[in-house]
Amino acid sequence: MKKFNILIAGGGSTYTPGIVAMLADHNDQFPIGEIKLYDDLAERQEPIGEACKIMLQEKNPDIKFSYTTDPKEAFTNIDFCMAHIRVGLYAMREQDEKIPLKYGVVGQETCGPGGLAYGLRSIPGVIELVDYMEKYSPDAWMLNYSNPAAIVAEATRRLRPNSKIINICDMPIAIETIFAEILKLDSRKDMNVRYYGLNHFGWWTDITDKQGNDLMPKLKEFVSENGYALETEDFQHKHPSWQATFKKAKDLYALDPETMPNTYLKYYFYPDYEVEHSDPNFTRANEVMESREKEVFETARKIVEAGTAVGTEFHAGAHATFIVDLASAIAFNTMERMLLIVPNNGAIANFPKDAMVEVPCLVGKNGPEPLSMGEIPTFQKGLMEQQVAVEKLVVEAYIEGSYQKLWQALTLSKTVPSAKVAKDILDELIVANKDFWPELN
Ligand code: NAD
Numbered sequence: 192m193k194k195f196n197i198l199i200a201g202g203g204s205t206y207t208p209g210i211v212a213m214l215a216d217h218n219d220q221f222p223i224g225e226i227k228l229y230d231d232l233a234e235r236q237e238p239i240g241e242a243c244k245i246m247l248q249e250k251n252p253d254i255k256f257s258y259t260t261d262p263k264e265a266f267t268n269i270d271f272c273m274a275h276i277r278v279g280l281y282a283m284r285e286q287d288e289k290i291p292l293k294y295g296v297v298g299q300e301t302c303g304p305g306g307l308a309y310g311l312r313s314i315p316g317v318i319e320l321v322d323y324m325e326k327y328s329p330d331a332w333m334l335n336y337s338n339p340a341a342i343v344a345e346a347t348r349r350l351r352p353n354s355k356i357i358n359i360c361d362m363p364i365a366i367e368t369i370f371a372e373i374l375k376l377d378s379r380k381d382m383n384v385r386y387y388g389l390n391h392f393g394w395w396t397d398i399t400d401k402q403g404n405d406l407m408p409k410l411k412e413f414v415s416e417n418g419y420a421l422e423t424e425d426f427q428h429k430h431p432s433w434q435a436t437f438k439k440a441k442d443l444y445a446l447d448p449e450t451m452p453n454t455y456l457k458y459y460f461y462p463d464y465e466v467e468h469s470d471p472n473f474t475r476a477n478e479v480m481e482s483r484e485k486e487v488f489e490t491a492r493k494i495v496e497a498g499t500a501v502g503t504e505f506h507a508g509a510h511a512t513f514i515v516d517l518a519s520a521i522a523f524n525t526m527e528r529m530l531l532i533v534p535n536n537g538a539i540a541n542f543p544k545d546a547m548v549e550v551p552c553l554v555g556k557n558g559p560e561p562l563s564m565g566e567i568p569t570f571q572k573g574l575m576e577q578q579v580a581v582e583k584l585v586v587e588a589y590i591e592g593s594y595q596k597l598w599q600a601l602t603l604s605k606t607v608p609s610a611k612v613a614k615d616i617l618d619e620l621i622v623a624n625k626d627f628w629p630e631l632n
């Protein structure tokens with residue numbers, strides 16, 4: 192049986208060890224010949240690389256493993272590139288979150304002005320990875336988690352329309368895991384879902400079990416009282432800030448009791464509440480730096496010092512499962528149904544063809560085939576048209592080096608109250624991003 196070679200780009204990411212562990216543990220379902228890590232920052236990647244080497248040696252010594260900062264070595268002879276880079280690292284995420292908050296505007300990694308700033312940094316980073324892949328392994332697929340996924344997806348659609356890249360997000364998977372718990376199912380895979388939206392901006396319309404029975408009434412009863420608040424062991428979403436987000440789903444649901452909302456909609460529906468409940472001196476970037484980032488690098492250090500990974504665990508949650516499931520669906524042409532970010536092309540009947548939307552797709556060796564979600568209601572259509580215009584303007588601003596279009600994008604964002612505030616935030620973001628953004632005229 193063919194064995195697959197995997198490159199993880201953003202080797203120093205806090206999510207890398209979880210994906211490596213997941214690949215090693217699922218080798219019977221998805222046989223692996225080689226795993227390589229690639230990062231442009233050697234000192235960040237090295238501790239993770241050394242720990243993964245020890246862990247893999249113990250879990251499955253037949254899998255060849257290496258890590259490198261050399262693109263040719265990394266991208267040669269691979270079948271899949273699983274990408275999750277963070278251009279500018281957590282230091283820049285902190286700026287993305289704190290600068291808008293100074294002006295009383297939502298400060299968030301992917302939503303509002305912070306997300307647009309991150310988008311302009313991510314576009315060249317992801318495009319560079321696509322180009323390396325096409326140069327050294329032209330038949331490979333890139334499965335991309337790098338955020339902000341909506342803007343990155345629009346940029347790859349515009350700049351590399353024929354490339355084999357699929358942009359993905361783990362948030363719907365995490366929320367579906369909560370649905371399964373609420374419904375007392377063993378797994379989110381026991382449900383069939385219909386969903387439409389943009390990345391971090393969507394709604395579930397139907398949820399049935401595998402026999403086709405409607406599960407929405409039971410879910411609605413729970414969510415109208417509790418939102419998505421459940422005790423969760425989920426590594427990625429265990430912090431109090433995420434617990435508050437899951438509770439807030441109750442207020443998102445109230446706006447349209449026929450659907451289940453993506454949690455990121457809180458930044459667009461309740462931006463005033465979000466700003467009031469943010470600490471401008473300690474944002475989510477600080478929370479992650481003090482928790483997940485510290486914990487992952489500490490675990491890596493312990494493994495390297497001890498020379499063994501036995502008794503030490505890297506967490507591998509829904510995030511890792513989803514990307515491995517996607518690679519298997521392509522490798523074995525399973526036509527599994529998965530939520531992916533794809534060009535609309537009629538999947539949402541009353542929405543522009545050239546918008547990048549998040550909808551269920553059947554996935555096989557030729558990539559995703561989007562399923563038809565029909566027409567969507569005025570409320571969601573209006574919101575999505577505004578947001579997709581913001582995302583398109585950011586990509587146009589990047590391509591044309593246009594200050595004007597970026598100012599328009601910020602002004603159009605539902606999170607920003609006026610063109611004046613948009614300009615003040617933009618001017619400060621330009622200074623903070625001087626090492627990353629194209630020159631804007
Ligand atoms: P991280 O900072 O821990 O890791 C990112 C790594 O990327 C770093 O080691 C960095 O050196 C490297 N990097 C940056 N620019 C690079 C480039 N141009 N080429 C190669 N490597 C580069 O970040 P993290 O918290 O682990 O997150 C990684 C990415 O995954 C982020 O974009 C994050 O937003 C995204 N993410 C996405 C989802 C999703 O569902 N879409 C979920 C979680 C995280």
Ligand code: LMR
Binds near residue numbers: 427479
């Ligand atoms: C979050 O803020 O939880 C997400 O962006 C994922 C992460 O990096 O923690």
